[in-house]
Amino acid sequence: MNAHGDDILQQAFTWQAGGQGVALATVIKTWGSAPRPAGAQLAVNESGAFVGSVSGGCIESEVVERALDIITSGGAQLCEFGISNARAWEVGLACGGAIKIYIERVD
């Protein structure tokens, strides 16, 4: 039994060593009430499996989708999520906060 926050990096490493495409999403900045602080991470593999979190479950599915695009295209992307988001009812944060997330592929 071993459950460190950094298991996220370990999992990313394991996936990559096994030949899978991997992306990391990191909370860069938060405004108002946000469930996870700056620095919180989520690792995604090319099959869409993920570990960690960047919110309280509000935007993870959207982040995973974007991460999958980045695994294919390469590079990195800065994304903002908040109540002003046009798809707020779907991917916004119920808590009323806003967050900026950096998604990058592990090359």
Next chain:
Amino acid sequence: MKSETLHKLLDARRAHKPVTLITDLETGESWVNSSDDESAEPQASYPADVGEAARRARAQGRALIIEKEENAYFLNPYLPPLRLIVVGAVHIAQPLCRMAMLSGYEVAIIDPRTAFATTARFPDVDMITEWPGEALRALRPDCRTAVVTLTHDPKLDEPALDAALRSNAFYVGALGSRKTHAARLNRLAAEGHEDAALQKISGPVGLDIGAKSPAEIALSILAEMTLFLRDGKAPRK
């Protein structure tokens, strides 16, 4: 992120070394910054004040963003793993170890009484059967380490408490009633510990949540450790 960067972060973690990951959010370039870089030749890869902010991020354990005219840098500290060292392979230690591991702690148990200290009772925990004082010193508790004594046997607990008080452990807790604790403090004072140092020991151990069962007592101890870790302060007893 390059996979070498990911490897460096994992290596630092294994070496119990605090580092800061610096990411240029415009170019996507990233660097692993540590205290080694402060004495080394300055690298042209990122501005000196970003290196300085990376040191601050480590010291405060908080990620931050530095916005420049041209680009922005994200500084994310990766601190050594939290550690819990338990003295006494007793019943309370069983749920405490499991809960602490779930909360991200690496756990070690010290108990020279081999009837208690068995891997059957404590699977996946580092088991040390040396004498507590020396064993604790050898583990070098740092500012990410909590020490909890649970034997309430002075000859086992007190050498460990003595060593814990001389370390940078962020939390030192000792099981025992108020009366036991007062007697223990008197003995430690006689060994030369100042009052201010003795106040570092949380005793009776744990937050007062009315805990009765071993698991509930473990919960109260972990809750108090969390308060010290995140708030750096002791509750009133």
